[in-house]
Amino acid sequence: MRKHKSAKLTAALAGLALTAAACGSSGASTGASSSAKAPAHITIGTLYSGSGSYATSSQPQLAGLEFWISHENAKGGAYVGAYHKRIPLKLVDYNDQSSSSTAAVQYNQLITQDKVNILVSDFGSVLTAPAVTIAEEHKVVLFDPTGTGTSFFTPGNSYIVLTSLPTSGVWPDPLVSFIEHEKISRVAIVYDSNDFDASQATTIKDGLTKAGITPVVYEAVPTSTTSYGTIISTVAAKHPQAFLELGYPTNDIPFLQNLQSSGDHFGMVFTAFPGQLHSLLESNVGEKGLAYTFSYGFPPQISSSKVSEGMTTARFVSAFGHGKASNVNFLDVAGYQAGLVIEEALAHASSLSQSALRAAVASQSGKLHTLDGSFDINSEGAQLGERLPVSQMLPANGATTTKIGIVYPASAANTAVTYPAP
Amino acid sequence: MPPASHGPKPVPSRQGPAGRAARQLRRLGAGGISDVGAVVVPVAVFLAAVHLYSNELLLLNMLVYAVLAQGINVIYGFTGYLPFGYVAFFGAGAYGASLSIIYLHVPALLAVVLGGLAGALLGALLTPLLRLSGAYFAIASLAAAEAVYEVVSNPSLASVTRGPYGINLVTAYNQSLSYDAAVALLGLSMLGVVILRRSRFGLALRATADDATSAEMAGVWVVRERSLAWLISAALAGLAGGVFAWAISVFYPTDVFDLTISVFAIVFALFGGVGTTWGPLVGAVVLYGIYSLVGLSDPQYFQLTYGLLIAALVLFLPGGLGSLTRGLRGHFKGAPGGAR
CATH class of the missing domain: 3.40.50.2300 (Response regulator)
Known part of the structure; x- marks a missing residue:
């Protein structure tokens, strides 16, 4: 009888372990081969500051990213090259209240629980810093719109891409x-x-x-x-x-x-x-x-005369700012620019795996010209294209x-x- | 055939290890089993939890807060001293561990121990605060925490502490090992509280909390016992800070000297019930659990929920959840309340 019970317990534990393993393996780094069924949507995870010191900068950045998402979804989603079709985009965002320790838990949540396909960091270096290690640990590419701290970009870490600005140095x-x-x-x-x-x-x-x-x-x-x-x-x-x-x-x-x-x-x-x-x-x-x-x-x-992808400055001001330049600031552009880099990654990646996305981003370096200027990154993911x-x-x-x-x-x-x- | 005997019937030796374990458990009594459980069960649950819920950092934060709540339990639950500036020891531990890794190149596990030592050293430095009591002590500890923060984050000390530019321990980062260390630390803190509750030292502390003069007259060396509890509490916070620094790997002084950490630890301990073994742990798990359910996605609702919970606690359950179980136990035994 006791043996029977312990066998049942072992079986139950094994079941739990298998469930846990299955959950773990379906993480954000899950690859999607072109032969596999296309996902119903591409999940983009990000953080924003609803309050605190960085709120005034973080919210425009989020607004720019949301604008890009709604613009793409209006066309049926972003074009995903691996599936030769457009797939709708879904945004998951959390309010980190300008706290980097809260942000660390939430970045982890986006990767491990929400299993986002694309991870975008919050505004600035302080709120991007915790994401750098977490993204590297989970082998997830971090699309970094404005975290320009020079220490983020190291030869050993290929899981970060600065999308908009050069490093602050x-x-x-x-x-x-x-x-x-x-x-x-x-x-x-x-x-x-x-x-x-x-x-x-x-x-x-x-x-x-x-x-x-x-x-x-x-x-x-x-x-x-x-x-x-x-x-x-x-x-x-x-x-x-x-x-x-x-x-x-x-x-x-x-x-x-x-x-x-x-x-x-x-x-x-x-x-x-x-x-x-x-x-x-x-x-x-x-x-x-x-x-x-x-x-x-x-x-x-500053208007970029050479735009190969996305809206021109004038069109962006018209669509995002309802025609008023004063309604648009740089951080709106930075959020939108992050979207454009993601768009290129999705279009050129051979699968939805993180390594394929990173390779696709690298392949577009120097070729992508947007309203933000030239997108040109080095091997560490730091932007070089802007002055x-x-x-x-x-x-x-x-x-x-x-x-x-x-x-x-x-x-x-x-x-x-x-x-x-x- | 067991040998005939008079008096209590001995347990037959051929029952083997299971029999011997049962005999030892009987000797320990219900209280002993509960104490062993207080150490083993949380450790087992948290070791298993990480296989069922993959946001390891969230679980680690819960563990860190549980340890901090136990640290508050040691100093407040047993001596009546409530340090609002408790976060100073946490920050000292985080920086002690980090600087050990950066400058001494010690392994991360040893660095965590050194973080505990840093917390205890700061505790020793702040021992004179124990000459104060009540609100004066609470405010003085808060001022001390602010002073430590200002020193650590001072740009002029950037070459030593990295000042306000924060710490980066990417080379030492190991999520699973740091999690295991946090679980071990929780076990250690639970064991510490169990020992306190069962020892003469704990009894002496509670006597000083109730009436220091009477305790002194009864032979308790009040200053020494209270200082020792203060150092244990500081060391626990230092160890928690060390584990946190290791696990999060990139942090700023504002993160580890944030007053919210003190407030959370105090609220968790009070919610569960101070002076008990399980109370602070239950408080941390329940309230941090609510945080993880509500606070991650909607922090504003979380703050509202927290505020309502704390108000309800103060109004209806000032002794925390622990007092509820004691009351129920007393009710069923027909006696008012029960022993802590």
Whole structure:
């Protein structure tokens, strides 16, 4: 009797183990040969920040991705080359509330429970960081729209693709040239202590030092900084010609507000996000606070003339922004761009296996030209195809608003620079 | 034919190992079996769970919170000291383990142990806080946690702690082994609480919690016993931090010094019932389970659910779920309440 019971127990355990094994083997890395039945839909998993420091940046990125999905689904789905047909796209998204530890569990959930075919990371380096290891461990390709931390891209890890921007360490190259070009010799740099901003600060400092310029201020502040009054006064005492503040939107907004109320004036003020989230910055800082501020230049302000895939800038502004350029920001474009790279991967992959998707992405490097520019990645998955010009927010419509002008380099410029700022 | 004898009938030796085990279990009594079960059952369940539910990181977080809740149990359940800044030990453990891997190149398992040691060392440094009590102690521990966070995340210390730029342990990453380590740690924490409940040390702690002066007059060395409980609790949090760092492999100071970790651990412990063996574990499993069901997809509803649960707990079950089972046991025995 006891033997019979133990046999039953063993059988039950074996059954459970087999079930578990079956569940495990049907993970996200499941390959789909062309002879197999096509899936009912392609599942795309991503995270967004519904609240917290990164919410204002994360939500436009998600909106861009959702726009691409709805656009493809309107055509019957994305074309999947392995099955020679269009397959509808399904989005699974979780709110990580700007917490990277919550994000880690949710990335794991997308891979192990939702078994997504395509994994897309949330906005920025902080929320992308946990996904890098998890994706590599599960051998799932991570489509990374804006996580530009240089440490993510290593020779040993082929499971990451930066879809939109170059790594943050190379962003400021044109900015350094611009400072040299304008013969600015006294530069103050205040940057947030995180990978994204610190790597930009390092590039600027190294570039300036090479040009014989030693920054008069080179100071890190916590990413949580929202009060810049004392910092501005300290910097003003050093009389710099250029004040570069490198942070996230939640830093740029209080910085520009504090600068406006401080009464201090600098010939050049640079922050990173007016070029990306112009409407957000202008609605919070006002036209006066934003006028003559320098930033990076991003699509849709920069129009790419050569578009081989997806919408042109004008069409995107028309369809996504209902014809108003101010309704569209760079992060909308970055989300849409991630979709375009996924579209190419699905179209050219020999199967839905992760290795086939990664190989398909690599095969399109250098061939794909979108409204975001050329998609060109290295073997580690880092984007090389983009260089960010220097832009300036210039008064427009009788100084009731500002518009973004590209001022440097000359090959990309569409307006004259105003330096020093009046 | 068994030999005839007077008095209690001896168990025949030919019953073999099963008989001997039964005899040992009888000697342990119902309480002993329950204590053995308190260690073995959770370990077995979590070892099996990973084969049935593949989001290992979610299960690992549940384990980490269960250990933290047991750590709160040790210090709050047995001494009455409620450290709101408990997360400081967790963060110290995470950084202790990570820096051991980065600079000393020790194996990850040893690094976790060093993480526990880092937690205990910080606990030793903060022992003077035990001179305070009640709300003063809670707030002082919170301030201490904030101070530790500011030191660790200071950009000027980036060459030592990596400052605010976070830790990357990709080379040491091993999801299954770190999970097994977390399960072992849960077993260790359960065993620790079982020993506390059964030992003179635990009794002394509870006596000091009830009335420190009387306990001292009865011969309990209050300061030493309380400090020891504080260090054990800190070491448990340090070990949990070490395992967490190993499992997650990429993290920032804000992740491991997040006050929410303290709040969760305290709420889980209170929900299950402090001073009990199972309470904190049940609290962590139930509440983190709710989190995994609701919080992953709809964190706003999860916070609402949590808020309602905590309000209900405070209003109707201030002693936690543990008090409910004690009450039921007492009801069936015809006696009010029951022994903890």
